[in-house]
Amino acid sequence: MNVADEVFELFARQGAAAYYGEAVSITEHALQTAFFAQAEAAPPALVVAALLHDIGHFVQDAPVDIADWIADARHEEVGGLWLAERFAPQISEPVRLHVPAKRYLCATDPAYLALLSPASVHTLALQGGPMSEREVALFEAESFHRQAVRVRRWDDRGKIPGLATPALADYRAMIDMAARRAPP
Ligand code: FE
Numbered sequence: 001m002n003v004a005d006e007v008f009e010l011f012a013r014q015g016a017a018a019y020y021g022e023a024v025s026i027t028e029h030a031l032q033t034a035f036f037a038q039a040e041a042a043p044p045a046l047v048v049a050a051l052l053h054d055i056g057h058f059v060q061d062a063p064v065d066i067a068d069w070i071a072d073a074r075h076e077e078v079g080g081l082w083l084a085e086r087f088a089p090q091i092s093e094p095v096r097l098h099v100p101a102k103r104y105l106c107a108t109d110p111a112y113l114a115l116l117s118p119a120s121v122h123t124l125a126l127q128g129g130p131m132s133e134r135e136v137a138l139f140e141a142e143s144f145h146r147q148a149v150r151v152r153r154w155d156d157r158g159k160i161p162g163l164a165t166p167a168l169a170d171y172r173a174m175i176d177m178a179a180r181r182a183p184p
Pocket of ligand 1: 029053054155
């Protein structure tokens, strides 16, 4: 199966569910995150990363109701691994780092916490809270930490009920271009 087909099947099966604790579906949230990436003229790899940043929720089981989350499901690790098998690090790494990016911004940008939705504040505690000074230094040593921070900021904005965006199918060519060639 082609990677784009694989992605679209995951969205078709699970994307209509509400995005954990938010007023948009998972698919709407993904499309809005990619929409904000394109609005800033991000390179195609980063638009694909934005679109697929929560793919980890599709490939693991997490409780549907955010209030039931007693431990973080580490969807960024699962998603990062899934993407690393199919795409270059320009795509998988910002996804793997998009939750640490939230903890990073909470530690380094005083205005950031006020931007988070209630559900996102709830998961922050489960994710370990703001980074320590040492964690900030380690995060800044990651090759793709800047890209992860950009994905994170689009992610935080992509929760607007009814916002008009391109459709999932409009990203097929971009996903095809970004996907690794199948191994011989
Ligand atoms: Fe997200």
